[in-house]
Amino acid sequence: MSGHDHHDPGFIRKYVFSVDHKVIGIQYTVTSLLFLFLGFALMMIMRAQLAYPKADFSFLENIFGEAGFVGGTMLPEFYNQLGAMHGTIMVFLGVVPLAVGGFGNYVMPLQIGAPDMAFPKLNMASYWVYFTGGVVMICSFFVEGGAAQYGWTSYPPLANTQPHLIGQTMWLVGMVFLITSSLLGSVNFIVTIVQLRVKGLTFFRLPFFVWAQFITSFLLLLAFPPLEAAGVLQLMDRVAGTSFFMPDGLIISGSPAVNAGGGNPLLWQHLFWFLAHPEVYVLILPAMGIVGEIVANNTRKPLWGYRSLVYSVIFLGFMSFIVWAHHMFMTGMGQSMSIFFQTTTMIISIPSVIILTALILSLWGGSIRFNTPMLFALSFLPMFAIGGLTGLPLGLAASDIQLHDTYYVIGHFHFVVAPGTLMALFAGVYFWYPKVTGRMMNSALGKLHWIGTLVFLNGVFIPMFVQGMAGVSRRLYDQTHYEHGQAVQEWTIASSWSAWLLGIAQIPFILNFFMSFFAGKKVDQNPWKATTLEWAAPSPPPHGNFATEPEVYRGPYEYSVPGASDDYSPQFVK
Amino acid sequence: MEESIYGWWLPIDISVNGHKVDLLIDMLHWFMVVIFVGWAIFFTYCLVRFRAREGHKASYETIKAKPSKYAEIFVVIFEVVLLFGLSIPTFGASRTDFPAEGDDRVEIHVVAEQFQWNVHYPGADGKFGSTSPKLVDSENLVGLDHSDPAAADDFVTAGIMHIPVDTPVVIRLTSKDVIHSFFIPIMRVKQDAIPGMAIPMQFEATRVGEYSKAIACAQLCGNNHFTMSGDLFVDTQEDYDAWLAEMASGGDEEEEEEEE
Numbered sequence: 138m139s140g141h142d143h144h145d146p147g148f149i150r151k152y153v154f155s156v157d158h159k160v161i162g163i164q165y166t167v168t169s170l171l172f173l174f175l176g177f178a179l180m181m182i183m184r185a186q187l188a189y190p191k192a193d194f195s196f197l198e199n200i201f202g203e204a205g206f207v208g209g210t211m212l213p214e215f216y217n218q219l220g221a222m223h224g225t226i227m228v229f230l231g232v233v234p235l236a237v238g239g240f241g242n243y244v245m246p247l248q249i250g251a252p253d254m255a256f257p258k259l260n261m262a263s264y265w266v267y268f269t270g271g272v273v274m275i276c277s278f279f280v281e282g283g284a285a286q287y288g289w290t291s292y293p294p295l296a297n298t299q300p301h302l303i304g305q306t307m308w309l310v311g312m313v314f315l316i317t318s319s320l321l322g323s324v325n326f327i328v329t330i331v332q333l334r335v336k337g338l339t340f341f342r343l344p345f346f347v348w349a350q351f352i353t354s355f356l357l358l359l360a361f362p363p364l365e366a367a368g369v370l371q372l373m374d375r376v377a378g379t380s381f382f383m384p385d386g387l388i389i390s391g392s393p394a395v396n397a398g399g400g401n402p403l404l405w406q407h408l409f410w411f412l413a414h415p416e417v418y419v420l421i422l423p424a425m426g427i428v429g430e431i432v433a434n435n436t437r438k439p440l441w442g443y444r445s446l447v448y449s450v451i452f453l454g455f456m457s458f459i460v461w462a463h464h465m466f467m468t469g470m471g472q473s474m475s476i477f478f479q480t481t482t483m484i485i486s487i488p489s490v491i492i493l494t495a496l497i498l499s500l501w502g503g504s505i506r507f508n509t510p511m512l513f514a515l516s517f518l519p520m521f522a523i524g525g526l527t528g529l530p531l532g533l534a535a536s537d538i539q540l541h542d543t544y545y546v547i548g549h550f551h552f553v554v555a556p557g558t559l560m561a562l563f564a565g566v567y568f569w570y571p572k573v574t575g576r577m578m579n580s581a582l583g584k585l586h587w588i589g590t591l592v593f594l595n596g597v598f599i600p601m602f603v604q605g606m607a608g609v610s611r612r613l614y615d616q617t618h619y620e621h622g623q624a625v626q627e628w629t630i631a632s633s634w635s636a637w638l639l640g641i642a643q644i645p646f647i648l649n650f651f652m653s654f655f656a657g658k659k660v661d662q663n664p665w666k667a668t669t670l671e672w673a674a675p676s677p678p679p680h681g682n683f684a685t686e687p688e689v690y691r692g693p694y695e696y697s698v699p700g701a702s703d704d705y706s707p708q709f710v711k
Numbered sequence: 712m713e714e715s716i717y718g719w720w721l722p723i724d725i726s727v728n729g730h731k732v733d734l735l736i737d738m739l740h741w742f743m744v745v746i747f748v749g750w751a752i753f754f755t756y757c758l759v760r761f762r763a764r765e766g767h768k769a770s771y772e773t774i775k776a777k778p779s780k781y782a783e784i785f786v787v788i789f790e791v792v793l794l795f796g797l798s799i800p801t802f803g804a805s806r807t808d809f810p811a812e813g814d815d816r817v818e819i820h821v822v823a824e825q826f827q828w829n830v831h832y833p834g835a836d837g838k839f840g841s842t843s844p845k846l847v848d849s850e851n852l853v854g855l856d857h858s859d860p861a862a863a864d865d866f867v868t869a870g871i872m873h874i875p876v877d878t879p880v881v882i883r884l885t886s887k888d889v890i891h892s893f894f895i896p897i898m899r900v901k902q903d904a905i906p907g908m909a910i911p912m913q914f915e916a917t918r919v920g921e922y923s924k925a926i927a928c929a930q931l932c933g934n935n936h937f938t939m940s941g942d943l944f945v946d947t948q949e950d951y952d953a954w955l956a957e958m959a960s961g962g963d964e965e966e967e968e969e970e971e
Binding site for chain 2: 212213214217287288292294295298383384385386387388389390391393394401402403436437438439441442466467468469470471472475476479480483486487490491493494497498499500501502503504505506507515518519522523526527529530533534535536538539540541542543603606607608610611612613614615616618619620621623624625628696697698699704
């Protein structure tokens, strides 16, 4: 551990190859925010094609060149690249690294009173492996044939059909890097939370955010290895002539596929979803943790049912490993298997309902402050509710017959991850910015950002439920080919305009993020009058975090304790 | 007429079993509305009543939330009822309750490829000729083995499916290349077409009509995934028999040329 060496390590060691969890957390945050904007930009281009299919996009052709356009018209393969990379970037390079790598790295050690992570060098390795994976993914746009174009799910045999295109090969290599990074990070998180809690900080005094990170780390640790294995197998199918995922007698474009034989396309789907369902909870649990912190702080009262929140999160974690095949009801699954996965899927909805109910009940009897982080955190609640509820018709196999692989699915999971998780992540940025920089973000710009984001996110995703109901399949380059697509094309156009306006709504955030660094109001170490340990450290915390090792005397959310002089009783004050 | 088929909610349902799927979807959405509005009213009420203001203090005590217990029990009961009462039987029936062989039913093989639906009919003998991937070429779309006597009267259409009304249709679905998904929104059926597997599915149409591009592909299958549609013709028994006779007498090639 390097918490106590006092020599100046020099610029490179301090800011680039740093082992300090705070620097690594900031590196993760900035990198993943850039990836979020990149993923969002790809989507804004897709939305042009969706709203105005085959229109003249010469202005885009001038930017992206002739590989993606012919005579101003976007090519389907370019559209598919945008789609596959939008999903990959948002999930694996944007949201998860921001929620876990960024917030987890920066906040979690502070909240448990630790001077750093248990394995600082492993932490550094985790970031740089992630960074490498991101570079590989970005480079894949510039190779012959472009980036991966078979969806973020990369189902074989489709993903194996064009072995000469190296975009998909690079996608697989990039995924192996990203998964390795997650594994290094998750081990570190688990050990840190178990070993480095300060005196007095028992498990049931941990902030809810730490619990969320703790369970998330187990999900990453246990769910990712199957996809790493699957990724290597698909890589072998592409480069080494194996056939793990291709059955006998495959005829691609009229000629027998080389090497095909003996494999099974469904093997990939099982391995993929064995990761990707827990991954959904990796996306949502840290967001719930952030919302819990901010709601407690701004209602000025303890969270309702702290223990039931913790038990629900643990239960969610376990259950998330046995629901994966609800993504595969349409693969010819028999009745007994579908009964199992429908039942587990209904069971997993119960703890989600409990968590949401607990957070809403926490408002009762509070004294609610409507600052920027709180507005974002409050918005998370109804948005996540829509995302969760619309999962029900997809989790029941009979209604899934109609809705599977339609836009309804896209609407559902985006409501969980975008208006849900992203709102919470924005809340977290506004909430912890003063801890990281010692300055507040501007409140007026923050509220402008909040209202624009909330309105336009709904504008983007609500139309998708209508499209899905009408039967429009996902991943269609031009839905107007179908009559049922034409019937809801107005909704698609509305969705596209909302997406572009959503882009404009991010301008106040970008300005605020950079300007506040220099011009934000300077604040002391605890500007929100909060109770958890990160607010015991100076803002920004120095190397090693705390001037003296703190001690914990009570639970995490002791607000408005009767008889106390202030309306908050920090964990670290005797 | 076309406008009445598709709209801003579920399209019309022309199948025997689709109403069960629709019932489940409708009930779930009513349930969502009830829960969401309930939450939203409570949420909004809290935000107004417990806003920070002069002279207002938060209370340390949390409420004893009996209503939330009732709400959670209501959710559980509702989910159990829908799961065991509706979803499991409906999905199970779609997977297991096939009309027995020899009964009044139509059997068709569908072989998906990038980017068309090949529909293989057994012809007058009712027997499918054997097929092999080795025999597939631009003329022989499903690799029919012409040395097999059962194949003699078989015929294949591309992107066109005729079925008789009020008769159960059993499809064996497979794919030559990648994974596709056979989706007829107005029939409330969907099934992935997976190479190496032949998966049975069934439906029964209740309304005669020509449904242009009613068959969709629901699984990304490549660049022209978006054009992979098929036309569905639900015929009266007489029209269907007439069409079969026409195809048997060599209309087959004509049809394919039309498609080219």
